[in-house]
Amino acid sequence: MEYALALLVLALVVAAVLSLPLRRRGEEERREETRLAELQAAKEAKYREIRDAELDREMGKMSRDDWRAVDRDLRAEAIEILRELDRLEGRAPEGGMER
Amino acid sequence: MDPTRKRRLRLVVALTAAVLLATALIYTSFSASTEASKPSEIKPGRSYELTGKVVNGSIRHVGGDLRFRVRDRDGTASVPVSYTGVVPDPFRDGREVIVSGELQKGTFVAERDSLVTKCPSKFTKDEQSS
Amino acid sequence: MAGVGSACLAVALLTALYAVGASIYGARVGRREWVTSGRRAIYCVAALAVTAFGLLEAAFLRSDFSFALVAEGSSTDTPTFYKVTALWATQDGSLLLWVTLLSLFSTAVLFLTRRSLRDIAPYATAVLGCIAAFFLLLMVGWENPFDTLATPPVDGAGLNPLLRHPAMMIHPPMLYTGYVGFSIPFAFCIGALVARRTGADWIRATRRFALIAWTFLGTGIMLGALWSYTELGWGGYWAWDPVENASLMPWLVGTAFLHSIMVQEKRGMLKVWNVSLICATFTLALLGTFLVRSGILDSIHAFGASTIGVQFLVFIGLVIALSAGLIISRLPQLRSEAKLDSLLSREAFFLLNNLVLVGLCLVIMWGTFFPLISEAITGTEASVGPPWFDRLVTPLALVLVLLSGIGPVLAWRRFTPSALRRILAVPLAAMALALVVLLAFTNASDSPASLAMFCLVAFVITVVSQELWRGTVARRTMTGESWPRALGRLTGRNRRRYGGYLVHAGIAVLFLGVAASSAFLDQRDVRLRPGDTFEVNGYQVTYRQATAKVGGDSAGTGAPISFGAVLDVRKDGKHFVMRPSRNYYASPDPSLGTISRFFEGEATSEVDVRWGLRRDLWLAVRPDIGSLEKPIRVADTKFADSSADVQAFIIAALAERYRSDPPPAAFRAIASPLVMWIWIGGAIVVLGALVAAWPSPEARLRRVRSLYSARLGRELSRA
Numbered sequence: 006m007e008y009a010l011a012l013l014v015l016a017l018v019v020a021a022v023l024s025l026p027l028r029r030r031g032e033e034e035r036r037e038e039t040r041l042a043e044l045q046a047a048k049e050a051k052y053r054e055i056r057d058a059e060l061d062r063e064m065g066k067m068s069r070d071d072w073r074a075v076d077r078d079l080r081a082e083a084i085e086i087l088r089e090l091d092r093l094e095g096r097a098p099e100g101g102m103e104r
Numbered sequence: 105m106d107p108t109r110k111r112r113l114r115l116v117v118a119l120t121a122a123v124l125l126a127t128a129l130i131y132t133s134f135s136a137s138t139e140a141s142k143p144s145e146i147k148p149g150r151s152y153e154l155t156g157k158v159v160n161g162s163i164r165h166v167g168g169d170l171r172f173r174v175r176d177r178d179g180t181a182s183v184p185v186s187y188t189g190v191v192p193d194p195f196r197d198g199r200e201v202i203v204s205g206e207l208q209k210g211t212f213v214a215e216r217d218s219l220v221t222k223c224p225s226k227f228t229k230d231e232q233s234s
Numbered sequence: 235m236a237g238v239g240s241a242c243l244a245v246a247l248l249t250a251l252y253a254v255g256a257s258i259y260g261a262r263v264g265r266r267e268w269v270t271s272g273r274r275a276i277y278c279v280a281a282l283a284v285t286a287f288g289l290l291e292a293a294f295l296r297s298d299f300s301f302a303l304v305a306e307g308s309s310t311d312t313p314t315f316y317k318v319t320a321l322w323a324t325q326d327g328s329l330l331l332w333v334t335l336l337s338l339f340s341t342a343v344l345f346l347t348r349r350s351l352r353d354i355a356p357y358a359t360a361v362l363g364c365i366a367a368f369f370l371l372l373m374v375g376w377e378n379p380f381d382t383l384a385t386p387p388v389d390g391a392g393l394n395p396l397l398r399h400p401a402m403m404i405h406p407p408m409l410y411t412g413y414v415g416f417s418i419p420f421a422f423c424i425g426a427l428v429a430r431r432t433g434a435d436w437i438r439a440t441r442r443f444a445l446i447a448w449t450f451l452g453t454g455i456m457l458g459a460l461w462s463y464t465e466l467g468w469g470g471y472w473a474w475d476p477v478e479n480a481s482l483m484p485w486l487v488g489t490a491f492l493h494s495i496m497v498q499e500k501r502g503m504l505k506v507w508n509v510s511l512i513c514a515t516f517t518l519a520l521l522g523t524f525l526v527r528s529g530i531l532d533s534i535h536a537f538g539a540s541t542i543g544v545q546f547l548v549f550i551g552l553v554i555a556l557s558a559g560l561i562i563s564r565l566p567q568l569r570s571e572a573k574l575d576s577l578l579s580r581e582a583f584f585l586l587n588n589l590v591l592v593g594l595c596l597v598i599m600w601g602t603f604f605p606l607i608s609e610a611i612t613g614t615e616a617s618v619g620p621p622w623f624d625r626l627v628t629p630l631a632l633v634l635v636l637l638s639g640i641g642p643v644l645a646w647r648r649f650t651p652s653a654l655r656r657i658l659a660v661p662l663a664a665m666a667l668a669l670v671v672l673l674a675f676t677n678a679s680d681s682p683a684s685l686a687m688f689c690l691v692a693f694v695i696t697v698v699s700q701e702l703w704r705g706t707v708a709r710r711t712m713t714g715e716s717w718p719r720a721l722g723r724l725t726g727r728n729r730r731r732y733g734g735y736l737v738h739a740g741i742a743v744l745f746l747g748v749a750a751s752s753a754f755l756d757q758r759d760v761r762l763r764p765g766d767t768f769e770v771n772g773y774q775v776t777y778r779q780a781t782a783k784v785g786g787d788s789a790g791t792g793a794p795i796s797f798g799a800v801l802d803v804r805k806d807g808k809h810f811v812m813r814p815s816r817n818y819y820a821s822p823d824p825s826l827g828t829i830s831r832f833f834e835g836e837a838t839s840e841v842d843v844r845w846g847l848r849r850d851l852w853l854a855v856r857p858d859i860g861s862l863e864k865p866i867r868v869a870d871t872k873f874a875d876s877s878a879d880v881q882a883f884i885i886a887a888l889a890e891r892y893r894s895d896p897p898p899a900a901f902r903a904i905a906s907p908l909v910m911w912i913w914i915g916g917a918i919v920v921l922g923a924l925v926a927a928w929p930s931p932e933a934r935l936r937r938v939r940s941l942y943s944a945r946l947g948r949e950l951s952r953a
Contacts, residue, residue, distance in 0.1 A: 007237030015245040019278045023252065026270040042350050043435055050438075054500060057728070058646070063708035064701075066645040066653055075647050118589065125593055129600050132626065137608060137616035153617065165860045190759070190902060191856065193467055193838050 044090050051083040138204060143174055144181035148207040151215075154185070160197040174201060174212070184210070189217035236301055239289040239380040246282040246333070247370040249275050253363035261356035261429075269356045273344050276359060279366055280337035287321075287334045290379055294321055300386040303327055303379050309392035319403035320393045325542075326379035328406060332523070333369045335407075335414040336362070339443065343418050347439050354436055357425035365417055368549050376541050395819045395836045401461040408454030409481055413519035415447020416488060420516035423509050427560040432567045434499045437508065441495065442927055444512075448488045449923040455481050456916040467839035467854050469757070469904040471912070474623040479602040480525040483595050484518035490591040491515055497584050500646055502571025504581075506561065507588055509568065513557035518595075520550050578649040583641050590637065594630045598623070624752075628683050632690060635745055638738040639694035642701050657704075661696040668692035681753035687745055694742040698735045705732075726930065733926025737919050744915030750908035751850075757905075761898045771905035773851060776802045780857070780896035781815065782889035784882070794820055795832055795885060797857040797892055798840070799899060814842040814855040814901075827870030829884055833859060849907040856900040862888055 058079060062072035138153040146152050154174060159182050162173035170191060175182035177200070185203060195201070200222040205214035253275035260268030290303070294317050299305040307320040307327070321327040340362040347355050373379060397403070419440035426436035458478065459471040472478060491511040497504045524546035561568070574581055600607070601618050608616040643657050669689050672678040678685045702721070705728075709720045725732040756771040767776040783796040798815025821835030844851040869884050876884075 007235075008241050009237075011238040011241035012244060015241055015282065016248070019245055019249050019275075019282075022278055023249075023256075023271050023275055026267045026274060046435075046438055050434075050499060054646070057731075059712075060705065060708055060728075061645040063711060064704045065657060066643070066649060068650040068653060071648050071650050078647075121589075125597075128626065129597060132622060133600065133604055133618050134608070134616075136622045137604065137618045139614050139616045140605070141614075165858070190468055194836070196834070 041090070041093055044086055044093065048083065048086045048090065051079065051086060055079045055083065140202070142176045142179070142181070143183040143212075144176050144179060146183065146207050146212070148209075151204060151206045153202055153204050154183070154212055154214075155200070155202045156182075158195070158197055158199050158201055163197065174203070183207070183212050185212045185214055187214040187219055189214075189219065192219060192221040195219070195221040235289055235293065235298075236380040236382045239286045240374075240378060242282045242286040242289070243330075243370055243374050243378070243380070246279045246286070246337075247367055247374050249278050249282065250363045250367040250370060253279065254360045254367065257356040257359040257363065261353075269359070272356065272359050272363070273348065276337065276340050276344055276362060276366075279363075279370075280334075280341040283330070283334040283337045286380075287330055290321055290327065290330065291318060294318060297390070298386075299388075299390050300382050302381040302383050305383060305387050305390045307391070307393055309390040312390075312393050313398075315400070316393050316398055316403065322406045322410075323393060323397055323403075324379075326373060326377040326381075328410070329369055329373050329377060330379050331407065332410050332414065333366055333373070335410050336366055336369070336417060339414050339418055340366070340421075343422075343440065343443060351422070351425075351431075351435060351439055353429040353431050354422055354425035357428045358421040358436075361421035361424045362417065365421075368545075372542050372545060376545070391822055392819075395817065395838045398838075399461055399465045401457045402465070405454050405457045405461065408450050408457060409522075412447050412449075412451025412454055412481075412488075413484065413523060415443050415450060416484065416512070416515050416519050418443040418447070419491075419512050423512045424556070424560065427509060427564045430564060430567050432505055432509075432564065434495075434502070437495045437499060442929075444488070444492060444495075445923060445927045448485065448492055449920055449927070451481065451485045451488065452923075453916070453920060455485060456913070460913065463852075463909070464841055464843060465838070467841070467856070467902070469841070469852050469854065469902060469906075471909075474598075474601065474620045476602050477526050479598050480522035483598055483602075484515050484522055486591050486595045486598075487511055487515045487518055490588045493584050494588050497581050501581060503574070504585065504588075505568040505570065506565070507585075509557075509561050511588070511592075513553075513561070517550060517553055517557070520546070520553065524550065576648045578644065578651060578654060580641065580644045580646050583637060583644060587634075587637050587641065590630060590634050594627065594634070597626045597630065601626075631745065632683070632686055635687065635690045635694060635742060638741060639690065639697045642697055642735050642738060657700075660700055661693050664696040665689045665693040677754075681749075684749040684753040687749035691742045691746045691749075695739055698739045701735055702732070725925070729928055729930055730926050733922045733924070733928075736922030736925060738922075740915045740918030740920075740922055742915070743918060744912050747908045747910065747912035747915060751906040751912070755904055755906040758901075758903045760901050760903075762901055763898050764896065768901075768903070770851075770903045771849070772805050773903075773905065774804045775812075775853075775901075775903060776804075777899075777901070778802050778811075780893050780899070781813065782893040783815075784886045784889050794818065795889065796840070797859070797889070799855045799857075799901070801853065801901075803844070803851065810844065812842045812844060812851070812853050814853045815840045816855060816857055827867070828874050828876065828881060829869040829888075830866045832881075832885055833862075833866060845910055847908075847910055849905055850909045852904040852906065854902045856902075857892070858897045858899055859892070861897045862892060865891070 055076065058067070058072060058075050061067050062069065067075065138151070140155050141152045143154065143156050146154060156174040156176055159173035159175050162171075162184075164171045170187045171184065172187075173182045173184050185205075187203060187205075202220040202222075203212075203214045204218040205212050207213075253272045255272075256268045256275060257272030260266065260270075260272060290301070293301045293304050294308055295314070297304065297308060297310055297317070303321070303324055303326055307324050308317050312320065322331045340359075344355065344359060344362075351358075419437070422436040422440045426432055455478075458481070462473070463469065463471040491508065494504050494507050494511055498508050524543070574585075576582065601623050605615045605617045608614065639661065640658075643654070643661075669685070672685060672688055678688060702724075705724045706717065706721045709715065709724045710717070713720070713723075715723065758768060758770045760766075760768045762768065762777040764777050764779050767774055769775070778800045781796075781798045781800055783798075785794055795818040796815050797818070798813055801812045801814075803810050803812055817838050817840055818833055819835040819837065821831045823831060823834070826834050839854045839856070841852060841854045843853075865888060869888070873880060873884055
């Protein structure tokens with residue numbers, strides 16, 4: 006008896022909670038916002054890579070020539086990300102992101 | 105060396121390493137393994153890993169040795185065992201044991217410290233060996 | 235209350251199934267509200283699971299023996315700590331713990347990713363819902379923790395004395411946190427594969443969960459080893475037992491995964507490796523959970539020991555089939571974005587690292603499942619023992635330590651060979667110096683493998699120290715900061731990297747301890763009378779007297795009887811006392827005599843260990859109670875129906891008899907060098923993992939700023 010009662014009560018509560026979003030419906034968040042967050046993360050990762058390469062060169066793990074090649078590639082990739090970011094945000098340049 | 109050759113070379117090296125490892129695995133495991141046998145299966149003349157249950161009431165201490173009987177898990181065939189060495193904590197009547205040794209003159213003479221006893225709880229397994 | 239608990243589980247099962255359906259439906263038709271509903275369903279599952287868990291713990295704490303589980307695993311005289319932890323010492327309770335942890339972790343990750351990973355998150359939700367549903371189904375259908383007894387017993391059976399050790403009680407939650415933690419990246423991996431979004435996004439979102447899972451799993455394994463060393467009577471910490479191996483295998487593959495994902499994040503390579511590794515890690519985690527409770531490896535009759543073995547195997551089969559199928563069908567999307575530039579790059583070494591770790595895992599898997607394999611091939615069940623494992627694992631472990639020293643030195647993409655030579659010069663010199671010193675001043679050459687390991691450890695530690703040094707110097711050159719500030723900023727801005735290096739150093743220290751203690755230990759098994767002395771590793775150990783205590787066992791495990799010994803140990807002018815003992819717990823078996831049942835129950839060895847940085851002295855005693863057999867049998871007949879007070883009096887008298895005139899007792903003494911460093915190494919690993927997992931303040935700041943920037947962009951375009 007206790008089991009059946011608890012079952013009923015819990016099921017009703019959960020059903021109420023789960024149907025809430027279904028009733029609200031509206032709220033169409035823009036896809037761009039999530040793509041934006043993903044690009045920001047990718048951009049941060051790329052910046053980190055550029056800095057890491059610089060550190061590696063400083064630590065002597067890469068020769069200047071090797072580093073130049075790597076740095077060139079990384080910066081090109083970063084520019085791609087920045088371009089897509091700009092496209093998504095319309096035309097507004099990002100305000101004061103780094104340092 | 106052009107990239108395709110490099111790639112193929114790496115693949116060959118990796119495959120060779122894998123084959124070597126597999127061979128080492130198979131060869132060493134089959135030659136170093138011990139067979140698990142029940143009391144009803146063992147014969148004199150070679151070493152076995154005897155598995156079974158301790159017969160109730162058969163545990164005796166004789167001098168520095170431990171004497172007990174092991175029977176088939178599902179059956180009544182049993183064999184007397186003479187053992188020296190560390191006795192695991194869970195060892196007592198009715199517990200499942202594994203002990204290595206050889207059948208000599210009707211008694212299973214066990215290798216020193218080779219007694220392993222299984223924990224009675226079906227959930228937590230506990231084994232001791234040295 | 236048991237009814238409410240059962241109802242929680244049943245509703246949770248339905249909710250989890252709803253989560254699967256709603257998320258998939260929402261993703262397929264593009265209706266976000268269904269996805270949100272599915273996500274909220276997981277939150278509800280968590281709430282229900284926590285409620286059920288709380289109800290069960292409450293039952294344990296008030297010793298409610300109408301609950302079958304409480305009657306089975308606890309008793310009125312079980313200390314409170316063990317009452318609480320006894321919940322997960324049982325089959326049913328541990329399933330509940332799994333579900334609770336899984337639903338809590340799922341809630342966390344789904345909450346954190348509720349606005350991102352739009353394409354992947356719904357499918358990840360569905361996967362997590364499936365896993366939760368499976369475990370809930372096991373409980374609702376077969377092993378319900380809320381089963382009640384029609385006639386509750388007066389007292390419970392009590393927790394198995396062997397488990398009454400703090401490490402053994404924290405061990406399962408640690409392991410489960412590890413297993414559960416790996417299901418998060420697994421779920422997102424499946425989501426990424428289904429949604430064909432195979433970039434590094436799913437990795438970035440779940441990386442920390444994987445690292446946390448790895449740390450907990452590793453800690454759980456260490457605790458198990460510590461328990462084995464300090465609680466069991468054989469004095470070792472690792473026996474290559476199937477249960478131990480079951481937890482080690484997912485950890486090894488998880489380690490490969492943690493390293494390999496770095497390559498995908500940086501270069502978009504090794505995608506197939508990464509998805510395969512996480513699917514393998516999760517499968518092995520399930521296998522680990524299953525092995526421990528199935529009895530499959532100890533009996534030819536595979537599922538005889540458990541009622542849920544078949545279900546687990548079916549589920550594991552489904553997971554493997556789903557993973558393999560998805561990976562194969564998405565192979566086009568898993569192509570590398572870049573090529574391997576040079577063999578002297580970090581990418582190449584990470585690939586090699588993957589191979590070695592997977593190789594190690596395969597070796598251990600082979601050895602663990604060998605009884606089944608040999609039975610399938612030759613018809614007889616044969617098994618391999620620790621010597622086989624040691625022989626095959628040691629060379630692989632040596633290679634692993636070597637790689638962990640070279641890896642940090644390399645750079646991404648490419649590495650100039652001359653630079654490599656220059657950088658490795660100092661570590662190689664340190665290794666050579668270590669070799670010379672060890673050969674000249676110690677007997678390390680007796681074990682070539684250990685000698686090699688010692689040298690490699692020196693190599694790794696030097697590499698890590700050098701990295702820190704050179705990094706600080708480089709940073710100073712670039713920014714002109716002071717030494718401490720440069721070091722702080724260096725590690726603070728590169729937590730992942732330097733945390734990782736610290737982990738490598740910790741692993742090296744751990745292997746140092748393992749190598750030294752396994753190859754150079756000194757063990758003695760003796761039978762002594764009071765007054766006898768024996769020698770082990772330079773220690774003079776004298777058996778001074780016997781001890782016998784009734785009630786009040788010093789380890790706090792609630793043992794009624796405790797027989798032991800006091801031993802004097804002397805070496806080089808130092809003197810200390812050790813007190814190993816053996817605890818005897820009463821047996822609940824009614825067929826035994828009133829007095830003898832106190833001696834016929836479980837008995838545990840209470841080992842005494844003198845810890846030391848250079849070596850441990852480990853002592854265990856096994857008293858011979860054979861001389862008490864006759865008086866006990868006499869007491870059984872004479873005092874068969876006596877009250878508890880009289881029984882206590884008799885036992886005290888027997889104890890005194892043992893104490894005053896003890897027969898020879900069996901002692902085992904082990905002096906093992908550098909064992910302590912295993913635990914110290916483990917602690918360093920955890921510290922390193924913490925550093926690596928800690929979110930950097932700059933990233934947080936940037937995240938906040940980027941949210942504002944997004945909002946700004948949104949509002950601007952609306953205007």
